[in-house]
Amino acid sequence: MSRFAKFIPGLSILISSFLLACAPTRDPLGLSLLRGRVPDFLPPDSLRADLEIVPRAPPGAPSVSARLYARPHRSYRLEIFGLIGVAASYLWENGRWVLLLHQRREVVFGDGDSLELEGQALRLPDVQALLGFIWGEPLPGLWRREGDVALSGDTLRWNFHGEKWWARFDAHGACQEAVSPSLRLGYEKPRRFGARVIPDAVEAWTDGHPVLRLRLRGVEDNPAWKKDPFALPVPPDYVRHRAGESR
Numbered sequence: 255m256s257r258f259a260k261f262i263p264g265l266s267i268l269i270s271s272f273l274l275a276c277a278p279t280r281d282p283l284g285l286s287l288l289r290g291r292v293p294d295f296l297p298p299d300s301l302r303a304d305l306e307i308v309p310r311a312p313p314g315a316p317s318v319s320a321r322l323y324a325r326p327h328r329s330y331r332l333e334i335f336g337l338i339g340v341a342a343s344y345l346w347e348n349g350r351w352v353l354l355l356h357q358r359r360e361v362v363f364g365d366g367d368s369l370e371l372e373g374q375a376l377r378l379p380d381v382q383a384l385l386g387f388i389w390g391e392p393l394p395g396l397w398r399r400e401g402d403v404a405l406s407g408d409t410l411r412w413n414f415h416g417e418k419w420w421a422r423f424d425a426h427g428a429c430q431e432a433v434s435p436s437l438r439l440g441y442e443k444p445r446r447f448g449a450r451v452i453p454d455a456v457e458a459w460t461d462g463h464p465v466l467r468l469r470l471r472g473v474e475d476n477p478a479w480k481k482d483p484f485a486l487p488v489p490p491d492y493v494r495h496r497a498g499e500s501r
Contacts, residue, residue: 279444281451283390284427290405295397297326297389298475302483306471307334309375310464318376323483326389330381331483344369345486346381352486361488364497371497379460380437388473390450392429392441393421429453436460447473 286293303322309315318341323331332344336357343354351369353362362371369378378384383394395414396403404411411420421432428444428451443454455469488494 279426279428279446279451281423281427281429281444283451284423284429286427287403287410288405288408288423288427292396292403295391297391300325300477300479301389301473301475302477303388303473304471306469307376308467308469309377310466311377312375315375322385322388324385324388325484326386326391327382329484330385331486334376342376343486344378345484347484351381352488354486354488354492359489359492360495361492362495362497377465379458379465383432383437383439384456384458384468387439387441387453387456388470390447390452392439392453392456393432394419394434394437394439427451448475 283293283295301322301324303324305320305322306317307320308317319335321333321335323329323333328347330344330346333340334342334344336342339356341355341357343356345352346367349365349367351364351366353364353369353371354360355362367380367382369376369381371377380394386392386394391397393410393412396410396412396419399412399414400416401413408423408425409420410423411418413419417434417436419432419434422430424430429441431441432439438459440457440459441453441455442457444451445454452470452473455467457467458465
């Protein structure tokens, strides 16, 4: 057997591996939706994820690293890292939130699903909708919708919390964007994680303007907590504010 003939099997394996790695990721959930069927969906009970956050305003704002602890639809805690440790801690539970600004030694309390504070580069529009892609739910409120879904070609429509949502999919079932009158979420590079397919990143817009980009660096379902990550004590010496109050 010639040296070239011996080389062919290895070359075939290499080419096959390359083609498999480059093949589009098929999303069974999205493909079911495109066939007119809404499959059952159950998110993990809890998860931990590492993120890169890129604020879009003001232009040129630096990216930051963050760690998310989540109990989908119930509780979210975001630890945002600075140059010397944790710069801010954000906890959302049942429509109320608290934000600890450690360098300023301040704490801000607020209500609602969005974090919008004057002078802060970090904005979180509709935290539930924004974070849902991490546990495989890029279609905000679809499984808690009001009424039926409507399918037209590659576009799905539904109502949730009084808002009309629509989402567009590619031919392989991956959600490309989900849009409501108040929020647009654009998804990038779907990849398989266990039994579900999740985007690598999401870009968020409000009123046609980019707000932030979240890139997923890693995620772990149902981790064993050494201590309750959703207990966020407020240091007694921190200055307290309510969102919307003059400071």
